[in-house]
Amino acid sequence: MKLNFAAALMLASIAATPALAADPTGTYLRDTGASRVKIGKCGDAYCGNIVWLKDSSGPAKLGQRIFYDMKPDGDSKWVGKAFNPEDGKTYSGKMNLSGGTLTTAGCALGGLICKSVSWKKVD
Numbered sequence: 567m568k569l570n571f572a573a574a575l576m577l578a579s580i581a582a583t584p585a586l587a588a589d590p591t592g593t594y595l596r597d598t599g600a601s602r603v604k605i606g607k608c609g610d611a612y613c614g615n616i617v618w619l620k621d622s623s624g625p626a627k628l629g630q631r632i633f634y635d636m637k638p639d640g641d642s643k644w645v646g647k648a649f650n651p652e653d654g655k656t657y658s659g660k661m662n663l664s665g666g667t668l669t670t671a672g673c674a675l676g677g678l679i680c681k682s683v684s685w686k687k688v689d
Contacts, residue, residue: 588642588663593617594685601626603685605633605661605668612636612644612661616651626651633670636661648672 590612593604602618614633616626626632636646636659648659650672657672660680666687673680 590636590644590661590663590668592687593689594668595688597684597686602688603632608634610637611646624651625654633659633661 590605591607593602595602600620601616603614604617605612605614612633613631613636616628616630616632619626619628622628630649630651632649632651634647634649636644639645639660642663644661646659646661647656648670649656657674658677660671660673662669668685668687669682670685671680671682
């Protein structure tokens with residue numbers, strides 16, 4: 567009887583442990599093939615810098631941080647800031663990881679207008 571109670575208690579404590587969010591760390595290729603971004607830890611959040619550009623003559627620059635202060639917001643989701651090199655503006659940002667695909671979005675007007683981009687993990 568004591569063994570069954572101990573086993574049940576152990577199972578209940580395991581079930582009560584929250585699931586850990588996926589780790590977005592890695593290098594991702596943009597769906598257009600125009601750039602790669604490397605996502606990694608920056609203190610207690612995640613950030614992402616451009617590490618490769620197909621065409622370096624545009625507004626985006628190597629090493630430029632385009633995602634920063636991304637903090638967990640549910641399972642495999644993060645919120646923070648997203649910088650758009652094309653218009654030079656910073657927006658509220660979102661990241662969502664599903665398998666090897668990272669979907670990012672920059673949003674304006676309190677999240678009413680968002681532009682999403684898909685990235686495939688390459689390492």
